[in-house]
Amino acid sequence: MSVPAVPGVITADQVVATARSIAAVQDDEGGVPWPEGHIDAWNHVECLMAMTAAGLRDEARRGYGWLARHQRRDGSWPMKVVNGEAVERGGESNHAAYVAVGVWHDLLVTGDEAFAASAWPMVSRALNFVVELQTARGEIVWERDAHGVPAAYALLTGSSSIYQGLRCGVLLGERLGDPQPDWELAADQLGHALAAHPEAFADKSRFSMDWYYPVLGGAVRGPAGDKRLAEEWDTFVVPGLGVRCVSDQPWVTGAESCELVLTLDAMGDRERALRVFADMQHLRHEDGSYWTGWQFVNEKHFPHERSAYTAAAVILAADALSGATAGASIFRDTGAYDIHITDDCGCEHARA
Structure with missing residues (x-):
């Protein structure tokens, strides 16, 4: 397997060093924590995908073992786990959905269908948890709390990531001979909400993720994707530094920058992606890890930490740009679907 490298930007050896910086913070169970010590399933999966792409298969598989041990009966994971114990017990829908992306990515990169089959029950429970949180309009609310009560609203970024998770889950089920038409229908309904119903989601527009994630997740592509990216490009992109986390602060972050790279690559905009x-490479530390962000007025790293999830986003962006692994197009490919609405919701977009 080739290791991702982007000529003139990052070498294969540097990518491996970055992957090893992720493995260095894995706990004894295989969990990959945030710098402050908690683990959540979404960022954990992102780190496993990055280690898989860089050739650290054993470390990634230990991480999938962590997921299997911590999944709950309803298919979810606790929002935060510290030292093996849940400290925030609600279950986030986007955390659960991203496990499908991780297992599908592992199969694409390694070709190990036996592992995918062993992980399939975990993925199935996770996505069934997710679709149970879908509203009649199509959006998926962001959590079920510790008492089992669904949230009152949906999040645009989270639902955009869920859209990708559902599409990857459908592909995985088809590969393993267990098709899931209900997930495909849920993806269509969610995709329609993402593309045509901004009122379905809580307003988090100061965050750059709400700007690019509908495109990254695959629900909004083509001319609509170009239009969306153009509308807020000058708000969030700081030439020479990367992408702001929020519109109202002089703060660029490595993960958001690399997710925009993945978004641009998915849209075929290689020049701007590169x-x-x-x-964003100014955030690289000499050991291969990456600072989370840079406050460019104070000229200080903020927060003063190097995060595994930032390193993971760098590796996945490098893979997308280099095409080194068979998983390099996993973000690009989720935009390849026509969104079919079987029950007309009555809006102008659906009638068209």
Whole structure:
């Protein structure tokens, strides 16, 4: 298997060093924590995908073992786990859905169908948890709390990631001979809500993720994706530095920068993707890890930490740009679906 490298920006050896910086913070169970010590399933999966892409298969598989041990009966994971114990017990829908992306990615990269089959019950329980949180309009609320009560609202970024999770889950089920038409229908309904019903989601527009994630997740592509990216480009992109986390602070972050790289690559905009990827490399530490962010007025790293999830986003962006692994197009490919609405919701977009 080739290791991702982007000529003039990052070498294969540097990518491996970055992957090893992720493995270095894995706990004894295989969990990959945030710098402050908690683990959540979404960022954990992102780190496993990155280690898989960089050739650290054993470390990634230990991480999938962590997921299997911590999944609950309803298919969810606790929002936060510290030292093996749940400290925030609600279950987030986007955390559960991303496990499908991780297992599908592992199969694409390694070709190990036996592992995918062993993980399939975990993925199935996770996505069934997710679709139970879908509203009649199509959006998926962001959590079920510790008492089992669904949230009153949905999040645009989370639902965009869930859209990708559902599409990957459908592909995985088809590969393993267990098709899931209900997930496909849920993806269509969610995709329609993402593309046509901004009122379905809580307003988090100051965050750059709400700007690019509908495109990254695959629900909004083509001319609509181009239009969306153009509308807030100058708000969030800081030339030479990367992408702001929020619109109202002079703070660029490595993970958001690399997710925009993945978004641009998915849209076929390689030139800008390479530029943003090169711009964010000032966050690289000499050991291969990455600072979470840079406050460019104070000229200080903020927060003063290096995060595994940032390193993971760098590796996945490098893979997308280099095409080194068979999983390099996993973000690009989720935009390849026509969204079919079987029950007309009555809006102009659906009638068209």
